[in-house]
Amino acid sequence: MAHKFKYGLLFLLTLLLLAAAPMIQAAPTNEIEVVMFTGEGCPHCAKMKEAFSSWQKSDFPQAKLVEYEVYRDYDNQKLFAQYGIAFGLETDGVPVTLVGKEVIYGENLGRFRTEIEKCTQMSCPAPTQLFEQKKLTMGLDTDDSAQTDQTNYTVVGWVIIIMIILVVGVIIFTQRPQKKNQ
Numbered sequence: 001m002a003h004k005f006k007y008g009l010l011f012l013l014t015l016l017l018l019a020a021a022p023m024i025q026a027a028p029t030n031e032i033e034v035v036m037f038t039g040e041g042c043p044h045c046a047k048m049k050e051a052f053s054s055w056q057k058s059d060f061p062q063a064k065l066v067e068y069e070v071y072r073d074y075d076n077q078k079l080f081a082q083y084g085i086a087f088g089l090e091t092d093g094v095p096v097t098l099v100g101k102e103v104i105y106g107e108n109l110g111r112f113r114t115e116i117e118k119c120t121q122m123s124c125p126a127p128t129q130l131f132e133q134k135k136l137t138m139g140l141d142t143d144d145s146a147q148t149d150q151t152n153y154t155v156v157g158w159v160i161i162i163m164i165i166l167v168v169g170v171i172i173f174t175q176r177p178q179k180k181n182q
Contacts, residue, residue, distance in 0.1 A: 032063040032119040033126040035098040037080050037091075039071035044107035045095040051109050060116055066128060070094060086134035100124030 034052060038045035049067070056063050068076040071094075084091035089103060097104040099115035101124070118124070134140075 030062050031126075032060060032099070032116060032124060033066060033128060034063060034116070035066045035068070035083075035127040035131075037068050037070050037076070037083070037094050037096045039094045040069055041071070042094055047107050048095045048097060048109070048112065051112065055113060055116065060120065062120070063116055082135065082140050083131060085140060086131055086138060098127035100127070101130065 036045075036048065036052075038049065049065070052063070052065055056065070068079055070076045070080045080091050080096075083089055083096075083098075087098070087103065089096060090105065093106070095104075095106065097112060099112070100119055102115045104112050104115065
């Protein structure tokens, strides 16, 4: 009877830890990630980057820019094409800017600022993480040249390692032969 209780407790503990892992991974962050595909010499790209830099200094210090220059960098061209497939983007011109799940084409400073402001009020997913998820589910090329934010993956990794250690420890502890007093 005591073994059934121990195994039941072990099972419930494992379920609880498994249920908590996605919540830890999805923990909101105050950081606002902006992904921008640009071209060297593109005046519209320059205005979008200049506006972002100004806003970051004055109003949105938690925002960070992940920029991919596609005119001269072949790897970034491939990445742009993959983003296009994953998000259904038009990839025939730049700038293309992603803020959370929103896409901004061209030099649209008003919408750009509005989307960043929305992300200050409610947590927005990081476009690079959304891309990585879509890349896996769509089976896109798994070229590791893309820059990705690995913060949440590290937390989930540690949670999984701790869960495994706990489960193995409980199993070993419950399987030890009990000594009888003589």
